[in-house]
Amino acid sequence: MSQAHAGTDALRAEVRAWLEKHLSGRFASLRGAGGPGREHERYEERLAWNRHLAEHGWTCVGWPQAYGGRGLTLEEQVVFHEEYARADAPARVNHLGEELLGPTLIALGTDEQRARFLPGIRSVTQMWCQGYSEPGAGSDLASVSTRARLDESAGEWVIDGQKIWTSLAHEADWIFVLCRTTPGTTRHQGLSFLLVPMDQPGIEVRPIEQLTGGSEFNEVFFSGARTAADLVVGEPGEGWRVATALLGFERGGSTLGQQVGFARELDDLLDLARTNGAIDDPVIADSLARAYVDLEVMRANVVRGLADGQAPSIAKLVWGNWHRRLGEVAMQVLGAGGLAAEGDLDRWQRLFLFSRADTIYGGSDEIQRTILAERVLGLPREPKVNA
Missing domain, CATH: 1.20.140.10 (Butyryl-CoA Dehydrogenase, subunit A, domain 3)
Known part of the structure; x- marks a missing residue:
């Protein structure tokens, strides 16, 4: 047996044993809970489970150790996710932060942004949602019309527009928003990727009821919403590069x-x-x-x-x-x-x-x-x- 296979076998045994031990007691009944179309299901209990995972080092397993992860290789991440699924463990509530935004900040964020946001994502104490799709810009993401202007006197971006199909926006503390910051630009040009706090007067969240009866998706309206000038990932106008880089992290192990x-x-x-x-x-x-x-x-x-x-x-x-x-x-x-x-x-x-x-x-x-x-x-x- 190669050293690599021996390592993955040992990890598989470790993950399997840990899940068997910890998916018990107050968490035993959570097996199979949540997932697409059922994100509303036992949300608070699944949040507690996610934080339990974090306390034992089982969140952000693919992140470098310097940022609080385990530094697992892609093959090792596959092992973790396979064993997690085999145990019928509950769907995790922090996918957008852990699997999408976190790796994006590690790759393209500033040291200050990483220091501010990565610990909360890893510990599952800071929840995120994704502000990409709009009524007129779904699959054609480059058509976004939500706009932001820089109020230099206040040192803040001011955001106006609408996002739609925003998963778990009603539970999120922050939203990462793709918006147009250069007037007169079209398509991929003039976009920026902003990190915006949800708890403010300029943001309204309206649930969208699905055919299945749940409402995990939402509309999010921005009316003069604000975020600090330095909470732009990459340079202003580089939002398309950042947004597509994030999507590249979406489907991995x-x-x-x-x-x-x-x-x-x-x-x-x-x-x-x-x-x-x-x-x-x-x-x-x-x-x-x-x-x-x-x-x-x-x-x-x-x-x-x-x-x-x-x-x-x-x-x-x-x-x-x-x-x-x-x-x-x-x-x-x-x-x-x-x-x-x-x-x-x-x-x-x-x-x-x-x-x-x-x-x-x-x-x-x-x-x-x-x-x-x-x-x-x-x-x-x-x-x-x-x-």
């Missing part, structure tokens, strides 16, 4: 943990199909078999492509469509009874409804295909149509 969760969903759906007899329908049996094969292929491709700079676009296309199809198969397995709900939706109805968004959020299929066509295959750039 945690992607394979996601595959473990998908496998559990498929296993549970197979159990349901065997129990209610749906497995005897050859069409449904074929759909379930295809889902199993596709999941194995997806995992193999993710493992092979983690180090590939374009792998995130491929992975997003594959898992988003696979998960949406699984929701459709789930409704086939449920049969006519799945069309009605008494009170709350069951897990399969919720899967079907929420997975319709899997091919949209985090970069729509159309955007991912354009990235692959232009940057990987070298095809001509898509013509831009001026509004």
